[in-house]
Amino acid sequence: MGSASGLVAIGAVALLAIALWALLRRAFGEPRPEAPTGADAVPAGAAGREATQRAFRAEARAALVALLVGVAVAGLLIAIGATWGRGYGLPYALAGSVGAVAGLAAYTLLPRPSWHVGGDGPVVAELSPRGPMSFARQWVFALPAAAACALVAGLLLAGVFSATDEKGLHRVFQRRSLSGWSTEGGRVVDVQYGLSSSGPFPGWYYGVPVIISTALLVAAVYWALFRAARAARPASADLFAVDTALRGLRTRFIMAASSAALAFQIAGLALISGTVLRASHLDTVPTADPNAVPGTVPVEPGHTLALALILLALVVAVAAVVLLVKSVAVVGRLSAARRAPRERLDLAQAR
Amino acid sequence: MISVDPASPTSPVEQIRSQLAAQIRAGQLPADTRLPPVRQLAADLRVAAGSVAKAYRDLESAGLVRTARAAGTRVNPGQATTRPLLGAAEELARTAQREGLSLSEAQGLLAHAWPRAHAGGGSA
Numbered sequence: 001m002g003s004a005s006g007l008v009a010i011g012a013v014a015l016l017a018i019a020l021w022a023l024l025r026r027a028f029g030e031p032r033p034e035a036p037t038g039a040d041a042v043p044a045g046a047a048g049r050e051a052t053q054r055a056f057r058a059e060a061r062a063a064l065v066a067l068l069v070g071v072a073v074a075g076l077l078i079a080i081g082a083t084w085g086r087g088y089g090l091p092y093a094l095a096g097s098v099g100a101v102a103g104l105a106a107y108t109l110l111p112r113p114s115w116h117v118g119g120d121g122p123v124v125a126e127l128s129p130r131g132p133m134s135f136a137r138q139w140v141f142a143l144p145a146a147a148a149c150a151l152v153a154g155l156l157l158a159g160v161f162s163a164t165d166e167k168g169l170h171r172v173f174q175r176r177s178l179s180g181w182s183t184e185g186g187r188v189v190d191v192q193y194g195l196s197s198s199g200p201f202p203g204w205y206y207g208v209p210v211i212i213s214t215a216l217l218v219a220a221v222y223w224a225l226f227r228a229a230r231a232a233r234p235a236s237a238d239l240f241a242v243d244t245a246l247r248g249l250r251t252r253f254i255m256a257a258s259s260a261a262l263a264f265q266i267a268g269l270a271l272i273s274g275t276v277l278r279a280s281h282l283d284t285v286p287t288a289d290p291n292a293v294p295g296t297v298p299v300e301p302g303h304t305l306a307l308a309l310i311l312l313a314l315v316v317a318v319a320a321v322v323l324l325v326k327s328v329a330v331v332g333r334l335s336a337a338r339r340a341p342r343e344r345l346d347l348a349q350a351r
Numbered sequence: 352m353i354s355v356d357p358a359s360p361t362s363p364v365e366q367i368r369s370q371l372a373a374q375i376r377a378g379q380l381p382a383d384t385r386l387p388p389v390r391q392l393a394a395d396l397r398v399a400a401g402s403v404a405k406a407y408r409d410l411e412s413a414g415l416v417r418t419a420r421a422a423g424t425r426v427n428p429g430q431a432t433t434r435p436l437l438g439a440a441e442e443l444a445r446t447a448q449r450e451g452l453s454l455s456e457a458q459g460l461l462a463h464a465w466p467r468a469h470a471g472g473g474s475a
Contacts, residue, residue: 122356125395127380129387232394237352
Protein backbone atom coordinates (compact mmCIF):
# COMPACT_ATOMS: atom_id res chain seq x y z
CA MET A 1 0.00 0.00 0.00
CA GLY A 2 2.78 2.31 1.04
CA SER A 3 4.92 1.57 -2.02
CA ALA A 4 1.92 1.91 -4.36
CA SER A 5 1.04 5.32 -2.98
CA GLY A 6 4.69 6.29 -3.23
CA LEU A 7 4.69 5.34 -6.90
CA VAL A 8 1.52 7.34 -7.48
CA ALA A 9 3.15 10.35 -5.80
CA ILE A 10 6.33 9.96 -7.85
CA GLY A 11 4.29 9.64 -11.05
CA ALA A 12 2.23 12.72 -10.22
CA VAL A 13 5.30 14.77 -9.42
CA ALA A 14 7.10 13.53 -12.56
CA LEU A 15 4.14 14.72 -14.65
CA LEU A 16 4.20 18.01 -12.77
CA ALA A 17 7.93 18.33 -13.39
CA ILE A 18 7.45 17.77 -17.13
CA ALA A 19 4.63 20.34 -17.20
CA LEU A 20 6.76 22.81 -15.22
CA TRP A 21 9.71 22.27 -17.53
CA ALA A 22 7.49 22.86 -20.59
CA LEU A 23 6.09 26.03 -19.02
CA LEU A 24 9.55 27.31 -18.12
CA ARG A 25 10.81 26.62 -21.63
CA ARG A 26 7.81 28.42 -23.05
CA ALA A 27 8.14 31.33 -20.66
CA PHE A 28 11.88 31.84 -20.65
CA GLY A 29 12.82 30.27 -23.97
CA GLU A 30 14.03 32.11 -27.02
CA PRO A 31 12.56 35.58 -27.48
CA ARG A 32 9.77 36.27 -29.89
CA PRO A 33 10.80 36.91 -33.49
CA GLU A 34 9.45 40.45 -33.33
CA ALA A 35 11.57 41.25 -30.28
CA PRO A 36 15.10 41.53 -31.65
CA THR A 37 18.06 40.74 -29.45
CA GLY A 38 20.61 43.42 -28.77
CA ALA A 39 23.06 41.85 -31.17
CA ASP A 40 20.58 41.91 -34.05
CA ALA A 41 19.52 45.51 -33.64
CA VAL A 42 22.29 47.55 -35.12
CA PRO A 43 21.83 51.26 -34.53
CA ALA A 44 22.79 53.74 -37.20
CA GLY A 45 25.55 56.25 -36.67
CA ALA A 46 28.48 56.51 -34.31
CA ALA A 47 26.45 58.43 -31.73
CA GLY A 48 23.77 55.75 -31.74
CA ARG A 49 26.40 53.05 -31.42
CA GLU A 50 27.99 54.82 -28.46
CA ALA A 51 24.60 55.30 -26.79
CA THR A 52 23.77 51.64 -27.31
CA GLN A 53 27.03 50.45 -25.82
CA ARG A 54 26.60 52.81 -22.88
CA ALA A 55 23.07 51.54 -22.27
CA PHE A 56 24.00 47.85 -22.44
CA ARG A 57 27.06 48.40 -20.25
CA ALA A 58 24.98 50.17 -17.60
CA GLU A 59 22.33 47.47 -17.78
CA ALA A 60 24.85 44.65 -17.41
CA ARG A 61 26.40 46.43 -14.43
CA ALA A 62 23.03 47.01 -12.78
CA ALA A 63 21.99 43.38 -13.25
CA LEU A 64 25.27 42.13 -11.82
CA VAL A 65 24.99 44.47 -8.81
CA ALA A 66 21.39 43.37 -8.27
CA LEU A 67 22.39 39.71 -8.27
CA LEU A 68 25.22 40.36 -5.84
CA VAL A 69 23.02 42.43 -3.52
CA GLY A 70 20.26 39.83 -3.63
CA VAL A 71 22.58 36.92 -2.90
CA ALA A 72 24.39 38.90 -0.18
CA VAL A 73 21.16 39.84 1.62
CA ALA A 74 19.84 36.28 1.35
CA GLY A 75 23.17 34.99 2.64
CA LEU A 76 23.04 37.45 5.52
CA LEU A 77 19.58 36.22 6.51
CA ILE A 78 20.74 32.62 6.33
CA ALA A 79 23.69 33.53 8.57
CA ILE A 80 21.31 35.25 10.99
CA GLY A 81 19.10 32.18 10.93
CA ALA A 82 22.06 29.98 11.80
CA THR A 83 23.08 32.08 14.79
CA TRP A 84 19.73 33.34 16.08
CA GLY A 85 18.28 30.30 17.74
CA ARG A 86 15.23 32.09 19.09
CA GLY A 87 14.14 32.91 15.56
CA TYR A 88 13.34 29.20 14.99
CA GLY A 89 14.49 29.43 11.38
CA LEU A 90 12.32 32.40 10.41
CA PRO A 91 15.25 34.16 8.65
CA TYR A 92 15.67 31.06 6.45
CA ALA A 93 12.04 31.30 5.37
CA LEU A 94 12.43 34.98 4.49
CA ALA A 95 15.86 34.81 2.84
CA GLY A 96 14.63 34.31 -0.73
CA SER A 97 12.03 37.04 -0.90
CA VAL A 98 13.92 39.61 1.18
CA GLY A 99 17.07 39.03 -0.88
CA ALA A 100 15.06 39.43 -4.09
CA VAL A 101 13.43 42.64 -2.84
CA ALA A 102 16.83 44.10 -1.95
CA GLY A 103 18.28 43.05 -5.30
CA LEU A 104 15.34 44.48 -7.25
CA ALA A 105 15.52 47.73 -5.30
CA ALA A 106 19.21 48.05 -6.16
CA TYR A 107 18.51 47.15 -9.78
CA THR A 108 15.75 49.70 -10.13
CA LEU A 109 17.46 52.51 -8.25
CA LEU A 110 20.82 52.24 -9.98
CA PRO A 111 21.04 55.14 -12.43
CA ARG A 112 20.98 54.44 -16.18
CA PRO A 113 22.31 56.74 -18.87
CA SER A 114 19.59 58.49 -20.83
CA TRP A 115 19.30 57.84 -24.56
CA HIS A 116 20.98 61.08 -25.55
CA VAL A 117 22.59 60.70 -28.96
CA GLY A 118 23.33 64.36 -29.57
CA GLY A 119 21.65 66.84 -31.86
CA ASP A 120 18.62 69.00 -31.28
CA GLY A 121 16.53 67.57 -34.09
CA PRO A 122 12.95 66.37 -33.83
CA VAL A 123 12.19 63.86 -31.10
CA VAL A 124 10.09 60.88 -32.14
CA ALA A 125 7.74 58.86 -29.93
CA GLU A 126 5.47 55.92 -30.56
CA LEU A 127 1.79 56.08 -29.72
CA SER A 128 1.36 52.71 -28.07
CA PRO A 129 1.19 52.56 -24.29
CA ARG A 130 3.95 50.59 -22.59
CA GLY A 131 3.22 48.67 -19.44
CA PRO A 132 5.04 46.30 -17.10
CA MET A 133 4.04 43.33 -19.25
CA SER A 134 4.86 44.81 -22.66
CA PHE A 135 8.29 43.27 -23.18
CA ALA A 136 7.88 39.55 -22.54
CA ARG A 137 5.39 36.78 -23.09
CA GLN A 138 2.40 36.57 -20.78
CA TRP A 139 3.65 33.23 -19.43
CA VAL A 140 6.69 34.94 -17.95
CA PHE A 141 4.37 36.89 -15.65
CA ALA A 142 1.52 34.39 -15.25
CA LEU A 143 3.70 31.55 -13.96
CA PRO A 144 5.34 33.40 -11.02
CA ALA A 145 2.03 35.13 -10.21
CA ALA A 146 0.31 31.75 -10.00
CA ALA A 147 3.21 30.41 -7.91
CA ALA A 148 2.96 33.37 -5.52
CA CYS A 149 -0.82 32.84 -5.18
CA ALA A 150 -0.27 29.12 -4.55
CA LEU A 151 2.34 29.94 -1.92
CA VAL A 152 0.01 32.33 -0.11
CA ALA A 153 -2.88 29.85 -0.31
CA GLY A 154 -0.62 27.08 1.01
CA LEU A 155 0.58 29.24 3.87
CA LEU A 156 -2.99 30.17 4.82
CA LEU A 157 -3.92 26.50 4.79
CA ALA A 158 -0.85 25.61 6.84
CA GLY A 159 -1.69 28.43 9.25
CA VAL A 160 -5.18 27.07 9.79
CA PHE A 161 -3.82 23.59 10.50
CA SER A 162 -0.92 24.75 12.64
CA ALA A 163 -0.75 24.61 16.41
CA THR A 164 1.17 26.48 19.06
CA ASP A 165 4.39 25.23 20.58
CA GLU A 166 5.29 25.49 24.25
CA LYS A 167 6.00 29.22 23.78
CA GLY A 168 2.69 29.91 22.12
CA LEU A 169 4.14 30.29 18.63
CA HIS A 170 2.12 28.87 15.74
CA ARG A 171 4.91 26.77 14.31
CA VAL A 172 4.10 23.11 14.85
CA PHE A 173 1.75 20.51 13.42
CA GLN A 174 -0.26 18.65 16.02
CA ARG A 175 -1.50 15.13 15.54
CA ARG A 176 -2.93 12.22 17.38
CA SER A 177 -0.31 9.59 18.13
CA LEU A 178 -0.02 6.36 19.93
CA SER A 179 1.45 7.05 23.31
CA GLY A 180 1.44 3.58 24.82
CA TRP A 181 -0.26 0.21 25.24
CA SER A 182 -0.30 -2.80 27.50
CA THR A 183 -0.19 -6.47 26.74
CA GLU A 184 -2.12 -9.16 28.51
CA GLY A 185 -1.91 -12.81 27.64
CA GLY A 186 -0.07 -12.12 24.40
CA ARG A 187 -2.69 -9.60 23.27
CA VAL A 188 -2.54 -5.85 23.00
CA VAL A 189 -4.86 -4.12 25.44
CA ASP A 190 -5.36 -0.64 26.78
CA VAL A 191 -4.11 1.32 23.78
CA GLN A 192 -3.51 4.95 24.71
CA TYR A 193 -3.45 7.86 22.39
CA GLY A 194 -2.12 11.36 22.99
CA LEU A 195 -1.33 14.55 21.15
CA SER A 196 2.15 15.15 19.83
CA SER A 197 3.63 17.96 17.82
CA SER A 198 6.08 18.08 14.94
CA GLY A 199 7.86 21.13 13.68
CA PRO A 200 8.96 23.44 12.27
CA PHE A 201 5.69 23.69 10.38
CA PRO A 202 4.84 26.86 8.38
CA GLY A 203 2.05 28.02 10.66
CA TRP A 204 1.23 31.64 11.32
CA TYR A 205 4.64 32.25 12.92
CA TYR A 206 6.35 31.68 9.58
CA GLY A 207 3.33 32.19 7.33
CA VAL A 208 2.47 35.80 8.14
CA PRO A 209 6.01 37.19 7.62
CA VAL A 210 6.44 35.10 4.46
CA ILE A 211 3.08 36.30 3.08
CA ILE A 212 4.12 39.91 3.79
CA SER A 213 7.55 39.43 2.21
CA THR A 214 5.96 37.73 -0.81
CA ALA A 215 3.59 40.68 -1.21
CA LEU A 216 6.60 43.00 -1.00
CA LEU A 217 8.37 40.91 -3.63
CA VAL A 218 5.38 41.13 -5.98
CA ALA A 219 5.27 44.90 -5.43
CA ALA A 220 9.03 45.20 -6.05
CA VAL A 221 8.75 43.17 -9.27
CA TYR A 222 5.86 45.32 -10.48
CA TRP A 223 7.76 48.50 -9.62
CA ALA A 224 10.90 47.31 -11.42
CA LEU A 225 8.92 46.26 -14.50
CA PHE A 226 6.97 49.51 -14.48
CA ARG A 227 10.16 51.59 -14.32
CA ALA A 228 11.75 49.51 -17.08
CA ALA A 229 8.72 49.98 -19.32
CA ARG A 230 8.12 53.66 -18.65
CA ALA A 231 11.71 54.88 -19.04
CA ALA A 232 12.04 57.28 -21.96
CA ARG A 233 12.54 55.81 -25.42
CA PRO A 234 15.47 57.03 -27.54
CA ALA A 235 14.77 60.26 -29.38
CA SER A 236 15.38 58.60 -32.73
CA ALA A 237 13.30 55.78 -34.19
CA ASP A 238 16.54 54.17 -35.43
CA LEU A 239 17.28 53.12 -31.87
CA PHE A 240 13.81 51.77 -31.06
CA ALA A 241 14.72 48.20 -32.02
CA VAL A 242 17.79 48.11 -29.80
CA ASP A 243 15.82 49.81 -27.01
CA THR A 244 13.11 47.16 -27.30
CA ALA A 245 15.77 44.45 -27.12
CA LEU A 246 17.26 46.06 -24.02
CA ARG A 247 13.88 46.31 -22.31
CA GLY A 248 13.17 42.70 -23.22
CA LEU A 249 16.39 41.57 -21.55
CA ARG A 250 15.61 43.78 -18.56
CA THR A 251 12.19 42.22 -18.17
CA ARG A 252 13.62 38.71 -18.52
CA PHE A 253 16.23 39.43 -15.86
CA ILE A 254 13.68 40.83 -13.41
CA MET A 255 11.32 37.92 -13.89
CA ALA A 256 13.99 35.20 -13.91
CA ALA A 257 15.73 36.50 -10.77
CA SER A 258 12.52 37.14 -8.82
CA SER A 259 11.00 33.82 -9.92
CA ALA A 260 14.16 32.04 -8.80
CA ALA A 261 13.88 33.65 -5.36
CA LEU A 262 10.19 32.77 -5.14
CA ALA A 263 10.89 29.20 -6.25
CA PHE A 264 13.65 28.80 -3.63
CA GLN A 265 11.24 30.03 -0.98
CA ILE A 266 8.47 27.68 -2.12
CA ALA A 267 10.89 24.75 -2.35
CA GLY A 268 12.20 25.32 1.17
CA LEU A 269 8.77 25.66 2.73
CA ALA A 270 7.39 22.68 0.80
CA LEU A 271 10.33 20.50 1.82
CA ILE A 272 9.97 21.39 5.52
CA SER A 273 6.18 20.97 5.43
CA GLY A 274 6.40 17.71 3.52
CA THR A 275 8.96 16.28 5.93
CA VAL A 276 6.88 17.24 8.98
CA LEU A 277 3.65 15.95 7.45
CA ARG A 278 5.28 12.71 6.37
CA ALA A 279 6.55 12.07 9.88
CA SER A 280 3.14 13.00 11.26
CA HIS A 281 1.33 10.52 9.06
CA LEU A 282 3.13 7.41 10.19
CA ASP A 283 1.25 5.64 12.97
CA THR A 284 2.97 3.20 15.27
CA VAL A 285 1.46 -0.29 15.28
CA PRO A 286 1.14 -1.74 18.76
CA THR A 287 2.80 -5.09 19.18
CA ALA A 288 2.35 -7.75 21.80
CA ASP A 289 6.02 -8.74 21.60
CA PRO A 290 7.81 -6.68 24.23
CA ASN A 291 11.16 -7.18 22.50
CA ALA A 292 10.05 -6.26 18.97
CA VAL A 293 10.47 -2.76 17.56
CA PRO A 294 6.97 -1.47 16.79
CA GLY A 295 6.36 -0.98 13.09
CA THR A 296 4.66 1.97 11.47
CA VAL A 297 1.83 2.25 9.01
CA PRO A 298 1.25 5.26 6.74
CA VAL A 299 -1.93 7.23 7.31
CA GLU A 300 -3.48 8.09 3.98
CA PRO A 301 -3.98 10.31 2.12
CA GLY A 302 -1.77 12.52 4.28
CA HIS A 303 1.32 10.36 3.84
CA THR A 304 1.12 10.32 0.04
CA LEU A 305 0.38 14.03 -0.06
CA ALA A 306 3.40 14.67 2.14
CA LEU A 307 5.56 12.56 -0.14
CA ALA A 308 4.23 14.48 -3.16
CA LEU A 309 5.03 17.74 -1.37
CA ILE A 310 8.63 16.64 -0.79
CA LEU A 311 9.06 15.61 -4.41
CA LEU A 312 7.42 18.83 -5.56
CA ALA A 313 9.90 20.75 -3.41
CA LEU A 314 12.77 19.02 -5.20
CA VAL A 315 11.29 19.83 -8.62
CA VAL A 316 10.73 23.47 -7.67
CA ALA A 317 14.27 23.68 -6.27
CA VAL A 318 15.61 22.49 -9.63
CA ALA A 319 13.41 25.07 -11.36
CA ALA A 320 14.81 27.73 -9.02
CA VAL A 321 18.36 26.80 -9.96
CA VAL A 322 17.43 26.88 -13.67
CA LEU A 323 15.86 30.33 -13.24
CA LEU A 324 18.88 31.63 -11.35
CA VAL A 325 21.12 30.37 -14.16
CA LYS A 326 18.78 32.10 -16.63
CA SER A 327 19.15 35.41 -14.80
CA VAL A 328 22.95 35.03 -14.80
CA ALA A 329 22.73 34.19 -18.50
CA VAL A 330 20.85 37.45 -19.11
CA VAL A 331 23.76 39.33 -17.52
CA GLY A 332 26.04 37.49 -19.92
CA ARG A 333 23.82 38.37 -22.86
CA LEU A 334 23.78 42.02 -21.83
CA SER A 335 27.56 42.02 -21.64
CA ALA A 336 27.81 40.30 -25.02
CA ALA A 337 25.21 42.52 -26.65
CA ARG A 338 27.03 45.70 -25.66
CA ARG A 339 29.94 44.59 -27.87
CA ALA A 340 27.97 43.03 -30.70
CA PRO A 341 26.64 46.21 -32.35
CA ARG A 342 30.16 47.61 -32.71
CA GLU A 343 31.45 44.43 -34.38
CA ARG A 344 28.48 44.23 -36.71
CA LEU A 345 28.71 47.88 -37.54
CA ASP A 346 32.42 47.64 -38.22
CA LEU A 347 31.75 44.76 -40.56
CA ALA A 348 28.98 46.68 -42.29
CA GLN A 349 31.21 49.71 -42.70
CA ALA A 350 34.09 47.59 -44.02
CA ARG A 351 31.91 46.21 -46.85
CA MET B 352 4.54 57.81 -34.39
CA ILE B 353 4.58 61.42 -33.35
CA SER B 354 7.42 63.91 -33.35
CA VAL B 355 8.19 67.19 -31.64
CA ASP B 356 10.74 69.59 -33.04
CA PRO B 357 12.22 71.71 -30.24
CA ALA B 358 13.49 74.21 -32.83
CA SER B 359 10.03 74.77 -34.31
CA PRO B 360 8.27 78.09 -33.59
CA THR B 361 5.10 76.08 -32.96
CA SER B 362 4.66 75.15 -29.31
CA PRO B 363 5.11 71.49 -28.27
CA VAL B 364 1.48 71.44 -27.13
CA GLU B 365 0.27 72.45 -30.58
CA GLN B 366 2.65 70.06 -32.31
CA ILE B 367 1.36 67.15 -30.25
CA ARG B 368 -2.29 68.19 -30.53
CA SER B 369 -2.19 68.76 -34.30
CA GLN B 370 -0.39 65.49 -35.06
CA LEU B 371 -2.70 63.43 -32.88
CA ALA B 372 -5.75 65.16 -34.34
CA ALA B 373 -4.47 64.51 -37.87
CA GLN B 374 -3.86 60.85 -37.14
CA ILE B 375 -7.30 60.44 -35.60
CA ARG B 376 -8.93 62.22 -38.55
CA ALA B 377 -6.93 60.12 -41.02
CA GLY B 378 -8.03 56.93 -39.27
CA GLN B 379 -4.49 55.95 -38.33
CA LEU B 380 -5.64 55.89 -34.74
CA PRO B 381 -8.88 53.89 -34.89
CA ALA B 382 -11.77 54.30 -32.46
CA ASP B 383 -11.06 53.11 -28.91
CA THR B 384 -7.30 53.10 -29.47
CA ARG B 385 -5.60 53.82 -26.19
CA LEU B 386 -3.13 56.68 -26.31
CA PRO B 387 0.06 56.45 -24.25
CA PRO B 388 -0.13 57.78 -20.69
CA VAL B 389 0.78 61.44 -20.29
CA ARG B 390 4.03 60.74 -18.43
CA GLN B 391 5.19 58.13 -20.93
CA LEU B 392 4.64 60.39 -23.95
CA ALA B 393 6.15 63.38 -22.14
CA ALA B 394 9.25 61.39 -21.23
CA ASP B 395 9.62 60.01 -24.76
CA LEU B 396 9.19 63.45 -26.38
CA ARG B 397 11.37 65.22 -23.77
CA VAL B 398 8.63 67.72 -22.98
CA ALA B 399 6.88 68.63 -19.74
CA ALA B 400 4.07 66.34 -18.65
CA GLY B 401 1.83 69.42 -18.53
CA SER B 402 2.32 69.98 -22.27
CA VAL B 403 1.06 66.49 -23.14
CA ALA B 404 -1.75 66.82 -20.60
CA LYS B 405 -2.84 70.10 -22.18
CA ALA B 406 -2.72 68.58 -25.67
CA TYR B 407 -4.89 65.68 -24.46
CA ARG B 408 -7.31 68.14 -22.82
CA ASP B 409 -7.57 70.11 -26.07
CA LEU B 410 -8.28 66.91 -27.98
CA GLU B 411 -10.89 65.99 -25.40
CA SER B 412 -12.52 69.41 -25.74
CA ALA B 413 -12.63 68.87 -29.49
CA GLY B 414 -14.39 65.56 -28.91
CA LEU B 415 -11.62 63.51 -30.48
CA VAL B 416 -10.67 61.56 -27.35
CA ARG B 417 -12.13 60.69 -23.98
CA THR B 418 -10.32 60.23 -20.72
CA ALA B 419 -11.27 57.90 -17.91
CA ARG B 420 -9.20 57.18 -14.85
CA ALA B 421 -8.86 53.43 -15.37
CA ALA B 422 -9.20 53.19 -19.14
CA GLY B 423 -6.79 56.02 -19.87
CA THR B 424 -7.20 58.29 -22.89
CA ARG B 425 -8.94 56.64 -25.83
CA VAL B 426 -9.93 57.75 -29.31
CA ASN B 427 -13.64 58.47 -29.66
CA PRO B 428 -15.53 56.60 -32.37
CA GLY B 429 -16.75 58.39 -35.48
CA GLN B 430 -13.87 60.85 -35.70
CA ALA B 431 -12.12 59.48 -38.80
CA THR B 432 -12.53 61.49 -41.97
CA THR B 433 -14.43 59.95 -44.87
CA ARG B 434 -12.50 58.01 -47.47
CA PRO B 435 -13.16 60.42 -50.37
CA LEU B 436 -11.77 63.35 -48.39
CA LEU B 437 -8.68 61.38 -47.41
CA GLY B 438 -8.22 60.43 -51.06
CA ALA B 439 -8.57 64.08 -52.12
CA ALA B 440 -6.01 65.16 -49.52
CA GLU B 441 -3.56 62.53 -50.73
CA GLU B 442 -4.16 63.60 -54.31
CA LEU B 443 -3.52 67.26 -53.37
CA ALA B 444 -0.29 66.24 -51.60
CA ARG B 445 0.89 64.18 -54.60
CA THR B 446 0.10 66.93 -57.10
CA ALA B 447 1.76 69.60 -54.95
CA GLN B 448 4.90 67.48 -54.61
CA ARG B 449 4.92 66.79 -58.35
CA GLU B 450 4.83 70.52 -59.02
CA GLY B 451 7.61 71.17 -56.51
CA LEU B 452 5.56 72.85 -53.79
CA SER B 453 6.50 72.61 -50.14
CA LEU B 454 4.04 71.57 -47.42
CA SER B 455 3.49 75.14 -46.28
CA GLU B 456 2.92 76.27 -49.87
CA ALA B 457 0.37 73.51 -50.37
CA GLN B 458 -1.30 74.46 -47.09
CA GLY B 459 -1.36 78.06 -48.33
CA LEU B 460 -3.12 76.97 -51.48
CA LEU B 461 -5.67 75.06 -49.44
CA ALA B 462 -6.22 78.07 -47.20
CA HIS B 463 -6.71 80.22 -50.29
CA ALA B 464 -9.26 77.79 -51.73
CA TRP B 465 -11.10 77.38 -48.44
CA PRO B 466 -13.20 80.60 -48.38
CA ARG B 467 -13.99 80.25 -52.07
CA ALA B 468 -15.28 76.73 -51.54
CA HIS B 469 -17.30 77.97 -48.56
CA ALA B 470 -18.79 80.81 -50.61
CA GLY B 471 -19.63 78.35 -53.36
CA GLY B 472 -21.85 76.35 -51.02
CA GLY B 473 -19.31 73.68 -50.32
CA SER B 474 -18.76 72.72 -53.96
CA ALA B 475 -15.13 72.62 -55.03
